[in-house]
Amino acid sequence: MKSQADRLREIALTVKQQIESEMSKMVKNTRVVAVSSGKGGTGKSTLALNISITLALHGKNVILLDADMGLANIDIMLGIVPQYNIYHMIQGKKTLREIILSHPSGIDIIPGGSGISELANLSKEQLKRVLIELGTLDGEYDFMIIDTGAGISDNVMSFLLASDDVLVVATPEPTSITDAYGIVKGLSQNRFKGNLFLVVNRVADSREGVLVAEKFRxxxxxxxxxxxxxxxxxxxxxxxxxxxxRQKSFIQVFPQSVATRNIYEISEKLVLQTCEREAGKEIKPKGIKNFFKKLMSFTKTQGE
Ligand SMILES: Nc1ncnc2c1ncn2[C@@H]1O[C@H](COP(=O)(O)OP(=O)(O)O)[C@@H](O)[C@H]1O
Ligand SMILES: [Mg+2]
Known part of the structure; x- marks a missing residue:
């Protein structure tokens, strides 16, 4: 027979579990959106930056992760010189908060730098510490937008598979379309379950934009x-x-341009699409901590 102490312990445990479950529902996870393309130079960085700033102008808290290992260039686009990046955080030389840059446009930036490739080689202890630090960002931001590298190398694919959503950028050039298709095929083969989005960049006019997009879809x-x-x-x-x-985002220096209007429409749709899915309880964002956890597990198995 259970003693009274056992019963009390059981009740306390149930109450604790209920509180924890309610609390986890209250902590809103950040939506992680990876911007990618098969081919380089399609406008990933340009779009990642301008969409991030537009979301921030519309009241969203946004953090932009510059994760292009080959050509990290968000900093160049904004004329900033980050002193530290993820590498310094991994090494324990800087805290995550010390490497995050707050830009006057309203977004925060995590410079990936050489740290991105280091994420695959962490010791258990480092991994634990890094994940705890990154996990504190969840709930603080509505969106984490990732500017990834081009191509379908295992590395890039890991970034995409670990994200909640993937936004593929293609231009109307046939080579860009074929490469974008390669990305989508890779995601399909790896049973990607998130939202898949398309933006066609550098179109001559709206007609070309609609045509190319519809054909691809x-x-x-x-x-x-x-x-x-x-x-x-x-x-x-x-x-x-x-x-x-001019090292500025075009939506800010040319607010009246057609491209700015295009970016506003894209950002609005992105928010709508993701919120609709959330309302329908289909795909809840898994958050920043989960993203890095997944990413590191993928890159580890590849390295072995
Ligand atoms: N809509 C556009 N109109 C004109 N030029 C563009 C447009 N989008 C991108 N570019 C140009 O294309 C080049 C590559 O863009 P970038 O964002 O660096 O591509 P990626 O990050 O995919 O390599 C840049 O010089 C940029 O100015
Ligand atoms: Mg780029």
């Missing part, structure tokens, strides 16, 4: 049985390059 549906949602297109505009020269 249908091909993915027919051959991969995958539902890719079209978020929109961005026109090819010299102002986009001009803004980069």
């Amino acid at each position: 249908l091909v993915c549906q027919k051959f991969l049985n995958l539902d890719i949602k079209v978020l929109g297109y961005v026109t090819n505009e010299p102002m986009v390059q001009e803004a980069i020269k």
Whole structure:
């Protein structure tokens, strides 16, 4: 027979579990969106940056992770020189808060730097510490946007598979379309369960944007049985390059441009799509801690 003390312990445990479950429902996880493309130079960094700032202008808390190991360039686009990156955090030389940059545009930035490739080689102790630190970001941000590298190397694929959503950027060039299709195929083969989005960049006009996007969507549906949602297109505009020269985001220096309007529409759709899914309880964001945990587990197995 159970003693009174045992029963009390049981009741206390049940109450504790209930409280914990209620609390975990209250902590909102950050939605992790990886921006990717098969081919380099399609506009990943440009779009990741401008979408992040637009979301921030609309009241969302956004952190942008610069994870392109080859050509990290969010800092160059903004004319900032990060002193520290994820590497310094892994080494325990800096805390996560010390490497995060707050930009006047309203977004925070995590410079990935050489730390991104180091994530695969952490000791158990480092892993634990790094994950605890990164986990504190969940709930603080609505979105983490990741500017990934190009291509479908295992490394890039790990980033995509670990994310809640993947936003594929393609231009109307046939080579870019084929490479983007390669990414989607890779995700399909790896049974990616998140939202899959498409943006067609550098289109001549809205007609071309709609045509290219619709064609791509249908091909993915027919051959991969995958539902890719079209978020929109961005026109090819010299102002986009001009803004980069001035080391500013184009939505801020050229607020009246067509490309800015395009980015606003894309960001609005991104919020709508992800919220609709949440409301329908289909895909809840798994958060920043889970993202890094998954990412590190993928890269570890590849390294072995
Ligand atoms: N919509 C656009 N109109 C004009 N130029 C663009 C547009 N999008 C990107 N670019 C230009 O294309 C180049 C590559 O963009 P970037 O964002 O660095 O690509 P990625 O990160 O995919 O390598 C940059 O010089 C940028 O100014
Ligand atoms: Mg880039």
